[in-house]
Amino acid sequence: MTWKLVGENVTRVEDDRLLRGLGRYTDDLCPEALHVAMVRSPHAHARIVDIDIERVLDVDGVLAVYTYEDLPGPLAEPLPLLIPHPALTHGRTQYALAKDEVNYVGEAVAMVVAIDRYIAEDAAFRISVSYDPLPPVVGIDHARKAEHLVHDDVPGNVAARMEQSTGDAESAIAGAPHKLTLDLEIERSAATPLEGRATLAEWDTGSGRMRVWTSTQTSTGVRAAIAAKLQLDLANVDVITPDVGGGFGVKIMHPWPEDLLVPFVARALGKPVKFIEDRREHFISSAHERGQVQHVEVGFDDDGRILGLSVRFWHDNGAYTPYGIIVPIITSTQLLGPYKPGAYSVVFESLYTNTVVVTPYRGAGRPQGVYAMERTMDAIASYLGRDRTEVRAVNFIQPDELPYDHGLLFQDGRPLIYDSGDYPACLQKLKKLVGWDEFETFREQARSQGRRVGIGLACYVEGTGVGPYEGGHVQVETSGKVKVATGLTSQGQGHQTVFAQIVADELGVRFEDVEVTTGDTRRFPYAVGTFASRAAVMSGSAIAFAARAVRTKALRIAADALEASSDDLEIVDGIVRVKGTPDATIALGTVAVLSNPLRYAFDKASESATQFVVGDPDKPPVAEGDEPGLEGKGYYSPVRSTFASGMHAVIVETDPDTAEIKILRYCVVHDCGHVVNPLIVEGQIHGGVAQGVAGALYERMSYDEHGQLLNASFMDFLMPYVTEVPSKIEIDHLQTPSPLNPLGIKGAGEAGVIPSTAVFAAAIEDAEGIGITSMPISPSELFELRRRNTEASSPGRRAT
Amino acid sequence: MSDPTTADTDGETMHHVRLSVNGATYDIEVPARRLLSDAVRQDIGLTGTHVGCEHGVCGACTVLVDGVPMRSCLMFAVSAEGQEVTTVEGLGDADGSLGAVQQAFKDCHGLQCGFCTPGFLTTITACLRDNPDPTREEASEMVAGNLCRCTGYQNIVSAVLRAAELQGAGCATKPEHAAQEAQA
Amino acid sequence: MKPAPFAYLRPECLQDALEAYADHADDAKILAGGQSLIPLLSMRLAAPTMLIDINRLTELSYVHTDASGVRFGALTRHAQIEHDKRANRAQPLLRKALRSVAHPTIRNRGTTVGSIVHADAAAEMPAVLRLLEGSVTLRSHEGSREVGAEDLFVGPLETSLAAGEIATEIFMPALPAGAGVAFEEISRRRGDYALCGAAAIVQTDPGGAVTSVKTGYLSVSETPLVLDLSDAFDDGELSQTNLTGAGELASAAVQPETDIHATADYRRQLAGVLTKQVIEQAHNHASARTIGGSQ
Ligand SMILES: Cc1cc2nc3c(=O)[nH]c(=O)nc-3n(C[C@H](O)[C@H](O)[C@H](O)COP(=O)(O)OP(=O)(O)OC[C@H]3O[C@@H](n4cnc5c(N)ncnc54)[C@H](O)[C@@H]3O)c2cc1C
Ligand code: FES
Ligand code: FES
Secondary structure (H helix, E strand, O other): OOOOOOOOOOOOOOHHHHHOOOOOEHHHOOOOOEEEEEEEOOOOOEEEEEEEOHHHOOOOOEEEEEOHHHOOHHHHOOOOOOOOOOOOOOOOOOOOOOOOEEOOOOOEEEEEEEOOHHHHHHHHHHOEEEEEEOOOOOOHHHHHHOOOOOOOOOHHHEEEEEEEEEOOHHHHHHOOOEEEEEEEEEOOEOOOOOOOOEEEEEEEOOOOEEEEEEOOOOHHHHHHHHHHHHOOOHHHEEEEOOEOOOOOOHHHOOOOHHHHHHHHHHHHHOOOEEEEOOHHHHHHHOOEEOOEEEEEEEEEOOOOOEEEEEEEEEEEEEOOOOOOOHHHHHHHHHOOOOEOOOEEEEEEEEEEOOOOOEOOOOOOOHHHHHHHHHHHHHHHHHHHOOOHHHHHHHHEOOHHHOOEEEEEEOOOOOEEEEOOOOHHHHHHHHHHHHOHHHHHHHHHHHHHOOOEEEEEEEEEEEEEOOOOOEEEEEEEOOOOOEEEEEOOOOOOOOHHHHHHHHHHHHHHOOHHHEEEEEOEOOOOOOOOOOOOOOHHHHHHHHHHHHHHHHHHHHHHHHHHHHOOOHHHEEEEOOEEEEOOEEEEEEEHHHHHHHOOOEOOOOOHHHHOOEOOOOOOOOOOOOOOOOOOOEEEEEEEOOOOOEEEEEEEEEEEEEOOOOOOEEEEEEEEEEEOEOOOOHHHHHHHHHHHHHHHHHHHHHOOOOEOOOOOEOOOOOOOOOOOOHHHOOOOOEEEEOOOOOOOOOOOEOOOOOHHHOOHHHHHHHHHHHHHOOOOOEEOOOHHHHHHHHHHOHHHHOOOOOOO | OOOOOEEEEOOEEEEEEEEEEOOEEEEEEEEOOOEHHHHHHHHOOOOOOOOOOOOOOOOOOEEEEOOEEEEHHHOEHHHHOOOEEEOHHHOOOOOOOOOHHHHHHHHOOOOOOOOOHHHHHHHHHHHHHHOOOOOHHHHHHHOOOOOOOOOOOHHHHHHHHHHHHHHHHOOOOOOOOOOOOOOO | OOOOOOEEEOOOOHHHHHHHHHHOOOOEEEEOOOOOHHHHHHOOOOOOOEEEEOOOOHHHOOEEEEOOEEEEEOOOEHHHHHOOHHHHHHOOHHHHHHOOOOOHHHHOOOEHHHHHHHOOOOOHHHHHHHHHOOEEEEEEOOEEEEEEHHHHEEEOOEEOOOOOOEEEEEEEEOOOOOEEEEEEEEOOOOOOOOOEEEEEEEEEOOOOOEEEEEEEEEOOOOOOEEEEOHHHHOOOOOOHHHHHHHHHHHHHHOOOOOOOOOOHHHHHHHHHHHHHHHHHHHHHHHHHHHHHOOO
């Protein structure tokens, strides 16, 4: 088929509403709702001795106070462990309200319900909880030493230990001509969407229905959790995701304690109730990511070809493991990037610490993996005195080797097989874009002016569009308007626009006539969620299938009406017509009328479908095997992920006196297969790169040794303003379509952020001539690093 | 001593506050501690103004007070009495179409989740009044006190320039699909 | 993040404000721009039982400039002073420093007097007041007194204001002929409180020789710090050697602390680097003024 809209810069249908201030985010709904405020643990590790709520009960405006004691049935059990895994031998989850022990600052201990948030907070401050402090475990080093335990019954603080390998890496390294080891570190950060968590629940006592609006990346997941924990029939729970102010992974975690407590209270009090997380709460009671310590051993030949690679890493999973060990599994597999080491083995331990839980944040373990691999590539190049791009090139999987089976299991439990890509071509494009070969000239010029500059590059491959499935529903109304629904949710990615583009092209209708709903379980109850750059691939494909089904049906009905063969028909702008016969047409809306035999007419259009008008009197009005209505469903469930890829390069300048790090150029080459909407894909890259810059140079979670988060505000968690991100991001695209889905697309949501930590480490190392092994890095840290390093005075370290 | 009129309910003193928002007058009854952001959102029901931090850093809550951008999370509603407040809902053109800054954000894909957007729109509206023809650098300055987690800011800066162009042109040309200036 | 309840008064004139403050001196706080106070209230790090809102005291919203210097009142917003041409002709350091105070939107509301009496050693304007040897007028219902900058700042976030006193006016002396000023700071993000900041005032004689060099610092001491570095330029020259010497003196004299954003030693380094920069810039400024006859 020919694409009219797919591939075009279509401006977004979402925007009009949002620009007028007419967006509807969770806190915008139901102004009369009661508000909850949580009492949170001020200790990183403690036993709860007593909770005194006496001083609260007489506060005007307070309706109820809850502690663990008040939770009934399944709500009193630990929260679900969402993704069990055989290697997760010691999985632990928290209670909706702490039972007798708290394991991080911010853990929910009690909940107040009041007429507004001001009074709820007043009351929360009056609740006095006495604690018996226990020694906190903070940081990977302490967790590994295990002098103290986070959970008494988890020896060594080890939640999971997992090993994978292909070939015999140990012998390969032992037998290799050259060997290197690297010890690397990457600190905690967090997704930090501008809108925090938010949940609103309304209970209809009469019908026994629970309706919940929540700022989530998975409404179906939240729905199932509420039904299970509140012992409601699934059919009686609706979960709707209204506008969401960003997610970036943190909102795929569910159910948060508040996701369950709010509906519970709404039912108990028979009134709508909402929880609107504030900024400080978001820092101390949602989720973080990224923290790992890595040890790499690598053996290679004279060309830099990796013969054996052995990686051990320690992953900080925080106090609990509600999301399983998805993040370290991704690190351990996606670390390989576009390369094929002769033999590979990886072992990780996922460790408990008395800090906020760790669940996926955009990139989800990939930035750490890419960091390990790309630091290794740079180390090999430096050791051999070779150009860094050459060393990468000799290790690339070649285009004719695709599909390429790594012989490992990916995060979805399926074999890690790359479907498509062209890494050598990607590298060529990047070298050209950034001017890799001309850089030494530039460096010399800069040096003669007393300036220090450096260049770095990093490559990644990203498994996108993981299963199990998504679905889509497409319905043509008698007006000709097309209503589309899919279960996964949107947090600003422009899904309504992208899916409408697909439907408009597949069905042959006008873009303006298509309206897409996402994340509303009333409209589409089967779905998984929005994560792992999967929305366009999964729901896009499912919706394409649904649109094709509708098209087939429309052509069948229209063929009858027009007395033509459906093969001779086409649909253009919502009109079915006989090719080459401009007069023989029927509007899709009319086809929709005909598809639904009626008893009652409401307007001129429906008259033509009433029982005295249409149909063969000798046949049932709805033929056997057919269904009324012009609608169709489609599901997409791929055997495995499709793999997007890309390469970034950055040129930085470091100030010799102040150690400030300035970005001179930032270049991206990106392959996400067919691009449905370049405007939106580039927007995703811009946002991802900004988050990557943030993670490499600005953002971290500064825990002290007591487990207090010292920077739990936007004052001290340094999310970049426009002044801190590159003023221009130069982008080039490569399109190797995925063979796995009908549109040939691969995900694009996370790409921008994945190689940033690695690429900045490389560029700063190149500028400074000092090994960079710990990220993020601040000017102060660079200054201290220089002092510790005797070579600091000789910038640039192109080996001989 | 002038004292805002007060009424007492349930212990906390309530203040009758007359707020003028987007040209309309609202009489609300709030305690002194009610932040202007909450008053606008909850008491008046204009939920376009968003709250991203409540400590003055993100700028999502920025409204115009007598035409000047201010953080509504760092003002009390009682303090705003007698001043004209403009929120994102007041930025559209009189004929119901998008205002120039709004249109420019659409053309340039200057928003993703839209949560930060109202604060950018109000700020830019005021800044373009002072400097109708900014350079790219000045455009970037204008938005330098607002956080956006989604867009990486490139398209927001482009949108400032596009808005200046639309305003300069006097009438907004509105491309249906193509965002011609997206990468301006 | 919502403030605890408080009683609220909004006097229409200074006299009323002073009387109200006298009655509640122990438990009331003055609300000026609120750009420092309201975040503290919302995080419940402060919970005064009463706020006296001075935003109606329009009599305190002014910038008066004469040959001696610039006077501005307690309701004068940062932005007003920043954009006041006369004031900045008389004392160009005002705008140079104000541009680094937070973001324009914060400066539209926050007051410079409020910033100075808030006495954060990481803030720009307290350091400027100290460097310029300005003064503040304090009023209570009992009377009025004038306090010099050196006596105002007594500790971190602590001033010599007595209970019931409102700072009504600040005086910043004009820049003498033959003198120049400069301001530089380094912060993690633009608009953040600085990791280190420095201001300088360099006096030259009609022959162009340097006769006095003073610098002021933020974020490297408990109270705003001022150094007299004239001795480093005792030959009257602005040579690299002298600059380096001045930088070293400054690095040694500051007393920074380590926090999550920077180590003490890094801040020391910045103090040295910025000292050289601001002295050189201030000297250039002095020369330009001498040649140009103004600014
Ligand atoms: C995001 C953000 C970033 C910021 N960055 C900076 C920065 O980089 N540099 C900087 O210097 N500041 C910064 N600030 C603070 C800002 O400059 C404030 O405006 C200023 O510190 C206080 O002025 P205010 O008028 O807002 O005072 P308020 O917040 O109203 O008051 C501050 C304190 O001073 C007292 N007070 C105020 N006025 C008087 C008076 N006349 N007499 C007696 N007591 C009084 C109050 O009771 C209160 O204790 C920032 C603020 C924010 C929100
Ligand atoms: S909500 Fe007001 S600045 Fe963030
Ligand atoms: S568009 Fe989402 S925060 Fe700016």
